[in-house]
Amino acid sequence: MSKPAIQHHSVVVVGGGQAGISDSHYPQHLGIDHVGYDKHQSMHAWRSQRWDNFCLVTPNWQCALPGHQYQGPQPNGFMKKDEIINYLEAFKEQVNPPLQEGVAVELVQPVNGGFKVKTSLGECFAEQVVVASGGYHQPIIPRLAERLPASIQQIHSADYKNPQQLPPGKVLVVGSGQSGAQIAEDLHLAGRQVVLAVGDAPRCARFYRGRDVVDWLADMGYYDMPVSEHPLREGVRDNTNHYVTGRDGGRDIDLRKFALEGMELYGLLEGLEGDVLKFSGNLTEALDSADQVYNRINAAIDKHISDNSMEAPPGAVYEPVWAPAQERVTLSLAESGITSVIWCIGFSPDFRWLNAPVFTGRGHPVHERGVTSVPGLYFIGLPWLYTWGSGRLGGVARDAQFIADRIAHHREHCAEASLTASPAAEPSIA
Numbered sequence: 001m002s003k004p005a006i007q008h009h010s011v012v013v014v015g016g017g018q019a020g021i022s023d024s025h026y027p028q029h030l031g032i033d034h035v036g037y038d039k040h041q042s043m044h045a046w047r048s049q050r051w052d053n054f055c056l057v058t059p060n061w062q063c064a065l066p067g068h069q070y071q072g073p074q075p076n077g078f079m080k081k082d083e084i085i086n087y088l089e090a091f092k093e094q095v096n097p098p099l100q101e102g103v104a105v106e107l108v109q110p111v112n113g114g115f116k117v118k119t120s121l122g123e124c125f126a127e128q129v130v131v132a133s134g135g136y137h138q139p140i141i142p143r144l145a146e147r148l149p150a151s152i153q154q155i156h157s158a159d160y161k162n163p164q165q166l167p168p169g170k171v172l173v174v175g176s177g178q179s180g181a182q183i184a185e186d187l188h189l190a191g192r193q194v195v196l197a198v199g200d201a202p203r204c205a206r207f208y209r210g211r212d213v214v215d216w217l218a219d220m221g222y223y224d225m226p227v228s229e230h231p232l233r234e235g236v237r238d239n240t241n242h243y244v245t246g247r248d249g250g251r252d253i254d255l256r257k258f259a260l261e262g263m264e265l266y267g268l269l270e271g272l273e274g275d276v277l278k279f280s281g282n283l284t285e286a287l288d289s290a291d292q293v294y295n296r297i298n299a300a301i302d303k304h305i306s307d308n309s310m311e312a313p314p315g316a317v318y319e320p321v322w323a324p325a326q327e328r329v330t331l332s333l334a335e336s337g338i339t340s341v342i343w344c345i346g347f348s349p350d351f352r353w354l355n356a357p358v359f360t361g362r363g364h365p366v367h368e369r370g371v372t373s374v375p376g377l378y379f380i381g382l383p384w385l386y387t388w389g390s391g392r393l394g395g396v397a398r399d400a401q402f403i404a405d406r407i408a409h410h411r412e413h414c415a416e417a418s419l420t421a422s423p424a425a426e427p428s429i430a
């Protein structure tokens with residue numbers, strides 16, 4: 001009995017978030033047959049992995065998915081979680097992608113000039129594959145977590161929703177990147193007592209010299225700078241995001257101000273001995289370093305204004321409103337009254353389902369502008385894939401268009417190759 005022919009697709013897109021659907025937008029227009037798979041409902045991360053009071057850190061005008069620029073009444077505002085989901089739903093409706101939700105891609109493997117794709121539905125063959133499975137896969141929880149008393153409730157930032165989900169008592173927030181700083185603020189504003197282990201994340205002002213800092217940086221061309229021109233080159237992909245918030249119309253996050261209001265700040269969480277948490281004595285350094293970045297960005301804006309003889313309200317250098325009197329390096333869990341811990345120390349990549357030789361030893365894909373060394377295999381949606389906005393709502397459109405061009409080029413190339421190889425295509429001598 002002959003085996004049933006397996007389904008054949010020109011392109012398979014793995015992931016139905018903003019990157020996957022952006023990637024459908026152009027092939028839809030070019031009439032290239034493709035299919036997308038998402039193991040959850042599309043936009044799963046925005047629905048399920050953001051807290052209730054979440055709002056964008058990037059201004060609404062930067063929501064510029066392909067053919068779907070933000071058109072609402074507040075281009076300089078910051079959409080809240082439900083508004084973001086509505087914006088993304090409208091985008092999905094507009095693109096109308098051939099996306100199958102609830103279908104996990106379990107294996108992608110190069111074979112016969114294309115790819116074997118195994119999903120929870122079965123197997124198919126794809127000529128080309130676009131990986132749009134996001135940049136935030138496995139929540140990082142350190143081994144130390146295993147030794148915390150069972151009475152302490154632990155969650156990762158991806159599972160944080162609101163202060164009410166945590167037991168009464170102090171909350172230890174570990175990490176002060178975008179998630180950690182905003183979650184600490186969310187708890188602090190709700191009147192919860194917070195102990196924050198401050199990491200090495202930089203910070204930036206929300207507004208400076210009369211405008212959102214993002215607007216200035218856009219004018220200065222920062223969001224168009226390709227990774228190849230960034231001073232850190234690919235190293236910038238490992239950078240922690242600057243902490244700042246869009247909450248209540250947008251404002252700075254100043255951890256020193258929180259300390260004045262009662263938040264307890266420590267340096268990096270380094271260990272646990274018995275009941276005692278151990279912190280490195282680097283809080284002063286961490287706060288100073290975040291402020292230096294803040295002032296450096298503002299100084300670059302000052303220079304831009306002066307180089308271009310622009311009119312703008314005066315600026316000022318940030319002066320610390322608080323500093324630790326001494327470095328505190330130990331804290332007894334029982335004595336402190338900590339009853340819960342939120343790990344805000346990021347995510348690690350998980351591409352185990354992709355069996356192709358395109359990864360570094362640390363599991364990160366190697367690519368140039370999303371194009372890998374395996375013909376027909378692409379990535380999209382990763383932070384700094386090409387520019388700062390590649391992993392965000394503001395820059396993924398440019399990348400999707402580029403990848404779509406590569407897909408079309410690859411198809412033409414393969415079609416030409418098969419014509420050359422096919423005897424029927426050879427000129428007749430008779």
Ligand SMILES: Cc1cc2nc3c(=O)[nH]c(=O)nc-3n(C[C@H](O)[C@H](O)[C@H](O)COP(=O)(O)OP(=O)(O)OC[C@H]3O[C@@H](n4cnc5c(N)ncnc54)[C@H](O)[C@@H]3O)c2cc1C
Pocket residue numbers: 014015016017018019020037038039040041042043044045046055056057058103104105106132133134135136178179353380381382391392393394
């Ligand atoms: C806390 C936080 C705050 C952020 N704030 C902003 C902001 O203010 N502005 C901004 O522009 N960006 C922000 N971002 C960044 C970015 O916009 C989001 O991370 C966004 O969700 C990325 O979209 P994506 O489509 O690339 O990935 P995701 O939204 O992660 O989508 C990937 C999809 O792939 C699916 N998938 C994964 N593996 C498989 C598989 N094997 N088979 C099938 N499906 C699979 C998942 O189910 C998921 O739906 C933020 C990110 C975080 C974490």
